[in-house]
Amino acid sequence: MYPGVVARRRDPAVRTQLIERAAHMLRTREPITLRSLVAGTSVSTMAVYTYFGGMDGMWKALRQEGFTRLGTRLAQITPSADPVRDLTALVTAYLGNALDHPDLYRVMFDANFDLEDAQAADDTLEYLVQAAERGRRAGRYRADTNPLELATQSWAVAHGLVSLVATGPLPRPTLAHCPLLLTALFTATGDDPDRCRQSVEQGWQPGLADD
Amino acid sequence: MYPGVVARRRDPAVRTQLIERAAHMLRTREPITLRSLVAGTSVSTMAVYTYFGGMDGMWKALRQEGFTRLGTRLAQITPSADPVRDLTALVTAYLGNALDHPDLYRVMFDANFDLEDAQAADDTLEYLVQAAERGRRAGRYRADTNPLELATQSWAVAHGLVSLVATGPLPRPTLAHCPLLLTALFTATGDDPDRCRQSVEQGWQPGLADD
DNA sequence: TACATAGCATAGCTGTGCTATGTTTTGGTG
DNA sequence: CACCAAAACATAGCACAGCTATGCTATGTA
Numbered sequence: 505m506y507p508g509v510v511a512r513r514r515d516p517a518v519r520t521q522l523i524e525r526a527a528h529m530l531r532t533r534e535p536i537t538l539r540s541l542v543a544g545t546s547v548s549t550m551a552v553y554t555y556f557g558g559m560d561g562m563w564k565a566l567r568q569e570g571f572t573r574l575g576t577r578l579a580q581i582t583p584s585a586d587p588v589r590d591l592t593a594l595v596t597a598y599l600g601n602a603l604d605h606p607d608l609y610r611v612m613f614d615a616n617f618d619l620e621d622a623q624a625a626d627d628t629l630e631y632l633v634q635a636a637e638r639g640r641r642a643g644r645y646r647a648d649t650n651p652l653e654l655a656t657q658s659w660a661v662a663h664g665l666v667s668l669v670a671t672g673p674l675p676r677p678t679l680a681h682c683p684l685l686l687t688a689l690f691t692a693t694g695d696d697p698d699r700c701r702q703s704v705e706q707g708w709q710p711g712l713a714d715d
Numbered sequence: 716m717y718p719g720v721v722a723r724r725r726d727p728a729v730r731t732q733l734i735e736r737a738a739h740m741l742r743t744r745e746p747i748t749l750r751s752l753v754a755g756t757s758v759s760t761m762a763v764y765t766y767f768g769g770m771d772g773m774w775k776a777l778r779q780e781g782f783t784r785l786g787t788r789l790a791q792i793t794p795s796a797d798p799v800r801d802l803t804a805l806v807t808a809y810l811g812n813a814l815d816h817p818d819l820y821r822v823m824f825d826a827n828f829d830l831e832d833a834q835a836a837d838d839t840l841e842y843l844v845q846a847a848e849r850g851r852r853a854g855r856y857r858a859d860t861n862p863l864e865l866a867t868q869s870w871a872v873a874h875g876l877v878s879l880v881a882t883g884p885l886p887r888p889t890l891a892h893c894p895l896l897l898t899a900l901f902t903a904t905g906d907d908p909d910r911c912r913q914s915v916e917q918g919w920q921p922g923l924a925d926d
Numbered sequence: 927t928a929c930a931t932a933g934c935a936t937a938g939c940t941g942t943g944c945t946a947t948g949t950t951t952t953g954g955t956g
Numbered sequence: 957c958a959c960c961a962a963a964a965c966a967t968a969g970c971a972c973a974g975c976t977a978t979g980c981t982a983t984g985t986a
Contacts, residue, residue, distance in 0.1 A: 512932050512983045538974055548935050549975090559974060617883030625884060656885065657892050664875020672828030673836060674867065681868050688903030689896065722962035723952040749943055759966055760944090770943060 518547055519555045523569050526562060530607040563611065564620055570605070570612040571624040577601045578631040587639035588695060591655075592686055592707025594632055595662045599679060606670040613667070632658055639695075646694035654693055661685045683708045729758055730766045734780050737773060741818045774822065775831055781816070781823040782835040788812045789842040798850035799906060802866075803897055803918025805843055806873045810890060817881040824878070843869055850906075857905035865904055872896045894919045 525545065529536050538559055542549050556562040577600070581593045602609040619625060632655035640649045665682055668674040683704050690700045733752065740747050749770055753760050767773040788811070792804045813820040830836060843866035851860045876893055879885040894915050901911045 512934090512981090514933065537972080539972085550934055550936090553975080554933060613878070613882050613884070615882075653892065656889060657896060660875035660879055660885075660889075660892070661872060661896070662875070663879055664871035664873070667824070667878060668871060668874055671824050671826075673824070674871075678867060678871075681864065681871070684903065685868060685872070685900065688899040691903065692895065692899030722954085722960095723950090723964050725964070748941080750941085761965055761967090764944080765964060 514554060518551055519565075521545060522547070522551065522555065522562065523565055526566050527569060527605075527608060530566075530611065531605065533607070563614070564618055566608070567612050567614070567618070568620045568624060570608045571619070571628055573605065573608070574598070574601050574612075575624065575628050575631075578628055581631070583635070583638070586703050586706065587635050587642050588644050588690055588700060588703035589707035591632060591635040591639060591658060591690075592683070592704045593709070594635055595658055595682065595686060596708055598659075598662050599666050599682065602666040602670055603676075603679075609666070609670055613663075629655055629659060639690075644695045644699075645690070649693055654689075657689055658686065661689060725765060729762055730776075732756060733758070733762065733766065733773065734776055737777050738780060738816075738819060741777075741822065742816065744818070774825070775829050777819070778823050778825070778829070779831045779835060781819045782830070782839055784816065784819075785809070785812050785823075786835065786839050786842075789839055792842070794846070794849070797914050797917065798846050798853050799855050799901055799911060799914035800918035802843060802846040802850060802869060802901075803894070803915045804920070805846055806869055806893065806897060807919055809870075809873050810877050810893065813877040813881055814887075814890075820877070820881055824874075840866055840870060850901075855906045855910075856901070860904055865900075868900055869897065872900065 522541065522545070526536055526541060529541070534540065538549055538552055541562070542551060545551075552559065552562055556565055577597050578594055581590065581597055583590050617625075633651050636645070636649070636651035636654040636658075639645050639654075640647070640651055645654065662682065665674070665679055665685075669676055669678060686708075687697075687700050687704045690704065691697050695703075733756070736756065737747055737752060740752070745751065749760055749763055752773070753762060756762075763770065763773055767776055788808050789805055792801065792808055794801050828836075844862050847856070847860070847862035847865040847869075850856050850865075851858070851862055856865065873893065876885070876890055876896075880887055880889060897919075898908075898911050898915045901915065902908050906914075
């Protein structure tokens with residue numbers, strides 16, 4: 505017997521290639537099927553089963569990829585001396601990500617929200633929680649403010665607007681309502697109205713161009 | 716020749732039966748396929764093509780049904796002397812509808828938001844617009860308030876919260892944040908904070924039980 | 927060098943939406 | 957009332973979906 509034999513190992517590059525091709529096909533509106541996905545690559549249909557266990561697993565991995573990209577984008581927001589500005593900037597980045605990859609954004613919230621690593625979604629929210637917490641410590645929000653709740657509320661506002669834009673019912677300019685809604689939320693949480701307006705205006709960089 | 720002959724007519728009951736069966740299958744999490752849909756009925760697969768032109772048309776009709784049900788629910792909110800309470804009540808009804816039919820709600824905003832009658836979606840929003848307009852005329856909001864914008868913002872807040880709950884990321888109790896968000900929005904639109912809180916509290920009947 | 931193992935390629939399975947075709951039903955018309 | 961065009965209908969079969977079964981091949985350790 506040869507007890508410790510592990511034989512041939514799988515190549516991580518194949519997995520990456522399939523995910524990126526799927527993301528690209530999503531962007532170019534090509535129908536993503538088992539066969540169309542592997543066509544154009546050097547791998548066969550079985551690769552999808554080896555690396556993802558099937559098409560469902562591939563979609564799950566694609567949702568994961570969406571949260572990874574979102575996390576990367578949020579990480580680029582460097583905290584400043586103004587936590588309210590920062591929270592606004594994070595929400596802006598959230599909207600920008602959704603508009604840059606509208607189909608991927610839709611897939612992310614598909615079906616049962618089934619992810620490979622559920623922590624990934626929490627991690628992205630954590631960026632907002634941190635900014636909310638810093639705002640509370642800086643005295644911008646009331647002392648009894650729950651950072652997680654404020655972050656969740658900001659997220660809900662952003663998601664509501666951008667998902668209605670991404671799925672069709674509302675035209676893109678509707679996103680301009682976002683600063684007003686954020687100002688309303690932050691002010692209701694205790695921030696000074698005038699100061700809040702300034703912070704939100706600074707954090708709101710409408711760099712929401714499509715690709 | 717017989718120029719004006721129209722021959723056999725289709726039975727509206729068949730259409731209704733298929734739609735209601737589809738809605739029921741959605742609720743019971745049964746997979747809706749062409750064959751599974753007509754199974755259990757007295758009609759054959761061709762009926763789906765004569766009445767809907769195909770499965771896509773059936774889904775479109777199902778989205779329409781979703782908006783019809785929503786409209787029915789919103790119509791049950793009778794205007795009172797307090798337009799801010801009314802707008803809150805409308806949003807509450809919106810949430811209740813989404814929670815009672817979470818899968819149908821998700822289907823409503825699927826894909827390209829393709830409806831048989833796009834007016835139906837506008838009609839449901841119109842309930843909110845009317846309440847906003849009455850609030851403006853009653854002097855609760857600033858005189859330069861745009862009722863359509865306020866209605867849209869209320870909708871976005873509600874949709875953001877309830878869609879995140881319906882698709883999984885947020886637990887159901889998160890909906891309790893809704894009154895706070897609405898109060899923030901209405902106050903930012905000009906309503907008196909204390910009066911607003913009262914109105915929202917009166918309009919917010921947490922009859923959000925599932926079925 | 928030998929070989930157990932896991933990746934891999936191919937072919938074929940079931941189930942999907944859809945279409946083609948022949949049959950039946952219907953309702954306006956002479 | 958009989959006629960018959962037209963539309964609804966039932967059935968069978970098509971292309972394509974995801975998936976599985978089955979050998980073949982490559983590989984890393986003993």
